[in-house]
Amino acid sequence: MFLYSLYSFCLENIMEVIRNQEFLLLPAEELHKLLASDDVNVPDEETIFHALMMWVKYDMQTRCNDLSMLLAYIRLPLLPPQILADLENHVLFKDDLECQKLILEAMKYHLLPERRTLMQSPRTKPRKSTVGTLYAVGGMDNNKGATTIEKYDLRTNIWIQAGVMNGRRLQFGVAVIDDKLFVIGGRDGLKTLNTVECYNPKTKQWTFVASMSIARSTVGVAALNGK
Numbered sequence: 286m287f288l289y290s291l292y293s294f295c296l297e298n299i300m301e302v303i304r305n306q307e308f309l310l311l312p313a314e315e316l317h318k319l320l321a322s323d324d325v326n327v328p329d330e331e332t333i334f335h336a337l338m339m340w341v342k343y344d345m346q347t348r349c350n351d352l353s354m355l356l357a358y359i360r361l362p363l364l365p366p367q368i369l370a371d372l373e374n375h376v377l378f379k380d381d382l383e384c385q386k387l388i389l390e391a392m393k394y395h396l397l398p399e400r401r402t403l404m405q406s407p408r409t410k411p412r413k414s415t416v417g418t419l420y421a422v423g424g425m426d427n428n429k430g431a432t433t434i435e436k437y438d439l440r441t442n443i444w445i446q447a448g449v450m451n452g453r454r455l456q457f458g459v460a461v462i463d464d465k466l467f468v469i470g471g472r473d474g475l476k477t478l479n480t481v482e483c484y485n486p487k488t489k490q491w492t493f494v495a496s497m498s499i500a501r502s503t504v505g506v507a508a509l510n511g512k
Contacts, residue, residue: 292318296325303336309343313351316340320358324440326414330363333412341377353383360408361391363415369395413440418486420466422459423450430455430474434466434484448484451491458506467494470501477502 295302299319302308319325320333327333337355341348361369369391378384387408394404401409419437421444423430430453435444450468457471457478466484470477479500483492 295319296322299325299327299336300332303332303339308336309340311340313348313355317355317358320355323410323413325412326440327412329415330360330412331365331368334359334361334364334368338377345377349377349381352377353381353387356384356387357408360411361387362394362404362409363411364391366392366395420447420459420461420486422466422468423454423457425455434486436486447486448489450484451482454478456502456504458501458504460506460508462508462511467506469506470497470504472502476500 296319316337320337325333337359341352341355369388372378372388373385373392378388390404390408394401394409397404416439419439421435421437423432423434425431432450432453433446434448434450436447437444453474454468454471455474458469460467460469464486466486468482468484470479470481472478477500479497481494481496483494484490485492
């Protein structure tokens, strides 16, 4: 039970764990459990890749023997292509055939996007913490107009309240740009609205942005190229 709790703590707090000396002292078999997990709480795949590189460089002479085994648990196809281009001739990888195969697989994933459906593997599956957040904004409740904003976390499989709208608004549209929610048009119970409000989940602040020229309700909204 203690070991399971410790493992769960490491998954949840991996960013803190990486910054501690104890991470560099982990044996390869323990590190591979973290690298293989869909539930490790990282902002992106690049973070966990750099953590592996840091671990290997701590004792290169010994740990290079485990590199190809551990690299197989990194989702290399999800790394930026610039990083992959630099890995091909990296001193740690250039003489390791298995590592070269993994790097080539990842480069093909970027170079041939039309074939990605044929290249699916555990290494092309994003970790739960990196796929983003699902928001549910407003809706109908006993008062005929919920004002809550809830978000779903795939990694923990729970919904939590992420904010509250400024007032009752029904039949509006919502779009997401730059990690901000834009609530557009709808009705306040009396009239149709042309106002647009922007919610920043990080600061939990609302701001008004430019209103539409025409009031709209029951509106469909899409985001395209940052607009």
